[in-house]
């Protein structure tokens with residue numbers, strides 16, 4: 001149990017001097033009647049108060065609040081055993097008992113208890129209609145058993161969100177979003193979005209017990225700055241049990257199959273929450289970067305699987321993921337890096353060069369130049385050692401298997417909108433002895449450990465590179481049309497929402 005103290009003013013004269021302490025736990029002491037100095041003083045207050053109310057001398061009173069569940073109120077400390085001078089741990093254990101009594105007495109408890117009203121969010125109402133809709137008064141999500149509620153600070157838009165936005169053009173995404181519907185059930189509108197960072201607001205029932213053995217410095221508590229792995233795994237299938245949770249047989253994605261994070265609040269399982277900074281500390285990883293760690297993780301996973309040290313690499317597609325992969329390949333020791341792109345060429349070429357690509361090739365009018373260049377420079381073998389397909393565009397798949405050398409690797413991250421019409425598997429894969437690998441999400445949780453240590457290390461200057469991929473402006477949820485417009489015109493590569501508007505200037 002955490003007994004960390006932070007200052008919080010209750011409004012009384014003594015508090016104005018900044019003396020009150022609050023316990024960062026489910027229970028927060030919010031008001032004192034007389035004095036605010038310390039725990040023992042808090043008990044002194046209770047004693048004083050008892051004297052003021054002789055009718056209730058058998059009970060001590062403290063003012064407390066259960067976060068998100070009960071309004072501040074006075075409750076009797078009648079569990080016994082609490083005396084002036086008791087330790088903070090003792091106080092908390094008594095408070096905990098009181099809270100349990102209180103919440104049990106309420107009609108709605110635990111997973112179904114009432115929380116803090118409504119929120120703004122973006123919802124996909126109908127898969128057969130383009131766009132999203134803004135809901136201003138959606139009920140806030142309530143953390144169920146083992147879940148955590150997070151106030152969203154910043155949330156980034158990724159390619160999948162664009163596909164969902166333009167769902168009439170992508171049969172694949174329509175099918176995917178209905179994958180887990182019971183047969184005969186119709187699509188139910190969901191809150192979209194799956195890349196975010198935020199502040200833990202509430203721990204659901206059972207979380208505290210789950211976190212019992214977590215070392216203190218890794219404990220995730222209310223007020224901490226976090227992100228989350230939004231792919232949910234069952235934990236019980238053979239894949240989950242063999243270190244492959246990211247390809248669990250019933251993997252679900254928040255924002256695709258369940259409510260996501262283009263919202264002021266989101267709930268996620270406790271085990272999926274990733275700590276970025278204790279006590280809301282965003283200094284190491286600013287929200288602009290915290291919001292897109294999901295995407296950065298895809299690039300880290302892809303490049304790590306490709307094992308690029310000492311190898312030539314072709315990166316097909318210079319969107320945010322292709323560009324992130326470019327600087328990662330360089331950092332991981334690739335010898336020669338080719339980057340291709342068909343749109344928004346000027347800016348993407350500039351960024352690819354800044355991220356140390358050796359060759360940027362415009363494939364908007366076909367890929368003859370790419371083949372020619374690789375034919376010339378990779379003549380020791382018949383192609384590049386590694387191809388990273390990051391674009392999802394159909395011609396790129398043809399290129400990938402033509403430019404990979406015999407015995408090389410093709411790593412596929414881009415998602416083809418439709419099945420490949422013609423694919424020469426004999427020439428492209430079999431006779432060349434090529435290894436093909438698909439990448440889905442991030443490895444749980446080794447990719448997260450790798451990317452956080454990469455970002456926290458100052459050596460690679462990753463933060464400033466990541467910042468270059470993102471739009472300067474933070475968008476409000478209300479501005480979602482503008483945000484998706486600038487993405488579709490290529491005016492920006494990646495945009496971030498500030499759902500409560502606090503990051504918008």
Ligand SMILES: [Zn+2]
Nearest residue numbers: 158159160194
């Ligand atoms: Zn994504």
Ligand SMILES: [Zn+2]
Nearest residue numbers: 234237240248
């Ligand atoms: Zn599983």
